[in-house]
Amino acid sequence: MSGSAAAREAYVVGERRTRLLTRSQVLRSRISGIVMLALAVVTMLVFVPGVAGTGTATFGLSAADERIQLAPLSVPTTGSLWVLAAVLAFLGATQLFRGFQRRSTLILGIAFAVFVAVIMIWAAAGKEFSLISMLEATVASATPIALGALSGILCERSGVVNIGIEGMLLGGAFSGVVLGSLFGGWIGLLAATLTGGVLALLLAVLAVRFRVDQIIIGVVINILVLGLTSFLTAQVLVKRPELNDAPIFRPVKIPVLGDIPIVGPIFFEQTVIVYGMFLLIASVTFLLFRTRWGLRTRSVGENPKAADTLGISVARVRYLAVVYGGMVGGFAGAWFTIGTVGRFDEGMTGGRGFIGLAAMIFGAWNPIGAFGAALVFGFFDSLQQKFAILATPIPSEFLSMAPYLVTIIVVAGLVGRSRPPAADGQPYTKE
């Protein structure tokens, strides 16, 4: 137990230092200061020599087919990297010796953004890099993550943990492509949504009625759907490829809004599923925080006993919220097939459901926050794809690790501070 005694001592020391900061906050601010300084050193020693003699990096701000064309942004590589390294060093040193205290998280976020800029300038050195198409891809890749997070939020606000989002995405992707191949995209979208709802009903019945451990059910849903879709792909889709060839939704440009420079192509030249995501984020935010249904759902997630006392049926509220959440998850699954490539591959969701969970935690169980977090993950997703095209010397395996690493950093750094609904994951028994 010597470790805990030392911990207590450090706690006391931390208290004496600032009184406002706890030991773990002091530790965290020191670590983040060191991290920022390390990023500055890496920039100076690795990236500055890496761009020697390349002149400028050019970032395109308009696609070729746009009405209003913006001139591409050119930055001198070596000079700008020195400036960014200086910014990182300044932030790191200040954090280490004085501390930004309450603004530490914000500063750390800014430092990471600066470092991402460093990497992008380095990758685009001497070349032209379409920033706009990357940001467009960011919103597109953020879509299943944001919807997955929304699915989790709906379930967890009512007090049911949903680890099975990955399975719901995969199930939606599969039924979306099969029904889409047979009857067209809209029916596929409907089928995907319903598939998610059915899987969620399984979760709800087992969690609410049979009070099975919710994490186990979630994991089982993932294994079940992965096994089932892989089995059906090998058994049916391979023999009948016409069932795995669905029409896909093309990007639709919204008049007027789509013509705004920068913002237009990023947000208003996307597919129906992306617009659906915007709509769902907005409407679920409204429903959860501004309607009676939302208040009831949240109260069941926070204190089911109190809600029960007031005459709210805990089971009914949970069933509804979980099934709605599952439908959102299934809808998100459609993005993978009829929203992009039009065909299904085994395990094609690649952990996006879990990244969605991380976005949910990052966004503090709030749809808008989760959307912002999903954009961060989507950015890393599309950064990885663009870097593969730019042929940087970083091995592609490491680039594809980036979203997973960011997820770990997010859950490790933030779950302590963002608070889940109080009754999350606990079955409720009426007394």
Added chain:
Amino acid sequence: MSQPPQTPPPPDGDHDTLRPTPDVTQARDLRNSDRAVREAALRRERGLLARITTSVDWRSGLLIPLLSVLTALIVGGVIVMLAGVSLVDTLAAYRALLVGSVGSVKAVSETLTATTPLILTGLAVAIAFRAGLFNIGAEGQLLVGGMTAVLAGFTFTGLPLVIHLPLAVLAGVVGGAVWGFIPGFLKARTGAHEVIVTIMLNFIALRLVDFLLKTDVFQREGRNDPISKFVEPSAQLPLLLGWLDPAYRVHLGLILALIAAGFINWLLFRTTTGFEFRAVGANPSAARYAGMSVTRVYILVMVIAGGLAGLAGSGQVLGVLDRASPGFSASLGFDGIAVALLGRSNPWGVVAAAVLFGGLRAGGQQMQASVGVGIDLIAVIQALIIIFVAAPPLISAIYRLRAPSASTQISKGWAS
């Protein structure tokens, strides 16, 4: 419990600092709540002991799992028929499943070969369950352990078997333990949920293996595809039935896995450390008030779990494959979850469940080869088995058994 104004706010995430402040006014209050919590812990502990003893009870320990397997097979058969396979072929598939798992000495050998890693990954999940952690990362831990084992297996040459083999096996254990340490440490220090971290580490391990197999250190000379060098014969696990027929692949790893099961059984139920694991699993706050370090338990249990999965990786690369290739884990780590749940997180239950799932795996190969029903069906059947095992009331309702026993509740959401 009211906080005096000068007390600093409790730091988030770090359990060690959440102990009572030595404040006189609070002392009585604390003693009372302390006693209540201790009593609660004792009650939970008795409940835990009751759970362990009742698992010997034939209804929940044997009947429910058996009925679960049976029901899962029936539902699986329905799914096969829905996929367009005729009834005759479906029955033929199940016949092939049986023949391929226990139909001959070769089949039994194949079953035991598949059982070996499943015992270890099952234990890796089960021991974490006992401490209240959900280790989904056995897959990644197995991958990393397999890579370190294969590295030790081909790097050293000219060593005698008695030195080289234990070295390579141990290298796998250490590799897995390191991969298990990460989620344990993050859970203990920052509260990061182990489910998300371990899943992310699985993906990272998969990519890492893909990368490493293309580096000069690992890649076999003269090959362009990602495949590792061969393990030296001095680091290969000897075949148990090789003297009968070299095609019988069951190897020394099976004995190691059984020893590991015995060790974990002893650790969990005969040592103070094991008691602490189970106490933390039953109620972390009560364990903390009783003076146990939850931080230490979380880290230690994940290191042990990772080591077990790493040993499974050692067994695969040193006993079966003699090399590493992309995705050599073959979802053995995920199946470990099913094994642990079916075995009720009891080490010997895990062994029994691993034999069953090993049989399903071996028979599944035969089923795919001779009848053409995809091996992914096995994953579906396994998932169904877990559903039924985790929800005894469901099985009781289907077969109209007596009042259902309680469902398993292992996790407590994100906050704990």
